[in-house]
Amino acid sequence: MRRPLLVTADETLLEELLRLAAAAGTTPDVAADPAGVLRAWATAPCVLVGDDVAARAVRCAPERRDGVRVVGWQADADTFRAALALGAEEVCELPRAESHLVALLLDLDDLGRAPGAVLGVVGGSGGAGATTLACALGQVAASCGAALVVDCDPQGPGADRVLGLEQEPGVRWDALVRGGGRLGASSLREAVPSRGGLGVLTWPHEALDGPARPAASPHAVGEAFGDACREAVAAGRRGHDLVVLDLPRAGDDLVADLAGRCDLVLVVVVPDVAAVASTQRTCRRLGETEALRLVVRGSGLDPAEVARVTGVPVAARLPDQRGLSEAVDLGLGPVRSHRGPLARTARALLALPEVGLVPARGRAA
Ligand SMILES: Nc1ncnc2c1ncn2[C@@H]1O[C@H](COP(=O)(O)OP(=O)(O)OP(=O)(O)O)[C@@H](O)[C@H]1O
Numbered sequence: 001m002r003r004p005l006l007v008t009a010d011e012t013l014l015e016e017l018l019r020l021a022a023a024a025g026t027t028p029d030v031a032a033d034p035a036g037v038l039r040a041w042a043t044a045p046c047v048l049v050g051d052d053v054a055a056r057a058v059r060c061a062p063e064r065r066d067g068v069r070v071v072g073w074q075a076d077a078d079t080f081r082a083a084l085a086l087g088a089e090e091v092c093e094l095p096r097a098e099s100h101l102v103a104l105l106l107d108l109d110d111l112g113r114a115p116g117a118v119l120g121v122v123g124g125s126g127g128a129g130a131t132t133l134a135c136a137l138g139q140v141a142a143s144c145g146a147a148l149v150v151d152c153d154p155q156g157p158g159a160d161r162v163l164g165l166e167q168e169p170g171v172r173w174d175a176l177v178r179g180g181g182r183l184g185a186s187s188l189r190e191a192v193p194s195r196g197g198l199g200v201l202t203w204p205h206e207a208l209d210g211p212a213r214p215a216a217s218p219h220a221v222g223e224a225f226g227d228a229c230r231e232a233v234a235a236g237r238r239g240h241d242l243v244v245l246d247l248p249r250a251g252d253d254l255v256a257d258l259a260g261r262c263d264l265v266l267v268v269v270v271p272d273v274a275a276v277a278s279t280q281r282t283c284r285r286l287g288e289t290e291a292l293r294l295v296v297r298g299s300g301l302d303p304a305e306v307a308r309v310t311g312v313p314v315a316a317r318l319p320d321q322r323g324l325s326e327a328v329d330l331g332l333g334p335v336r337s338h339r340g341p342l343a344r345t346a347r348a349l350l351a352l353p354e355v356g357l358v359p360a361r362g363r364a365a
């Protein structure tokens with residue numbers, strides 16, 4: 001892990017900042033005098049300057065850079081003046097800013113990384129192909145960056161199974177819900193089951209003596225699951241190029257809340273009369289959002305007609321893919337070949353301006 005730079009001569013402040021750094025699992029480089037650390041100032045992943053030496057730091061005229069913060073017990077006008085002169089991003093007052101600073105120190109390795117896109121995928125009707133598409137998007141995105149599939153559907157098959165990652169060790173929902181609190185972007189990325197740039201956050205394996213998942217909606221495990229989901233989306237975005245949410249169709253507030261956090265929500269629709277009627281309801285339950293797009297799977301009604309009836313534009317068509325269950329049973333995930341319909345549709349969806357990923361052809365995790 002890259003070491004942050006702490007500059008302060010105030011022993012109590014130093015002690016407190018070292019404690020926060022330890023909570024974030026990092027050991028900072030420490031200096032009492034800004035004049036001696038001008039090179040480290042330019043290269044450290046972040047710089048925390050005590051308000052006791054902020055004015056002195058201004059006189060040293062360190063290189064302007066992002067990620068500088070002035071920290072103190074009580075900020076006054078001089079503190080803000082110095083922070084402004086240093087080009088600091090903010091002034092952090094302790095103890096109020098404690099958890100903010102811990103979260104910042106947890107994310108050091110990801111500082112400067114552009115936040116990734118968040119794509120929601122939901123089936124317009126049951127069995128439409130949402131989980132399959134969510135996993136395919138993750139596989140294809142992993143060819144050009146870090147991708148995370150977040151399985152928010154307690155009734156689904158388990159995204160780890162669909163992706164062939166069920167044997168990989170790592171943290172699942174039960175551990176995150178128990179842990180609570182702020183998640184670091186890199187800790188989430190490194191903790192979940194993963195292979196080749198593709199991670200999955202999903203449910204624990206079913207225990208032999210009874211189901212380990214909640215029986216009904218995600219709300220059955222209470223507010224804690226909602227908090228864990230929101231935290232995973234935020235940390236996932238900070239630490240990945242793409243986060244794909246496999247959203248359940250059960251229209252509760254949490255699903256609408258998560259959909260509202262997505263850059264795009266893809267509604268997979270089978271183009272027949274009954275499925276389109278279900279899709280209309282699903283879209284309505286997702287709430288007012290400009291971010292809905294249809295993915296029309298298979299053939300049937302004209303996609304333009306489906307768009308007219310639902311009031312949601314079509315982003316892509318997805319022809320049926322042969323040999324899908326075999327590929328999943330073999331642990332290869334739904335994308336077996338980069339020329340197949342799922343890979344082609346996923347590439348087109350990832351290239352949409354709201355997502356902005358241009359995956360390489362011929363490689364999928
Ligand atoms: N692109 C596709 N081509 C062919 N078959 C598909 C495709 N997508 C999904 N299927 C098949 O449809 C079935 C349902 O797929 P999936 O589980 O992805 O749907 P879902 O919308 O997530 O369902 P649920 O309502 O249970 O969440 C599976 O048997 C899968 O193999």
Ligand SMILES: [Mg+2]
Pocket residue numbers: 123130131132153156157246
């Ligand atoms: Mg599903």
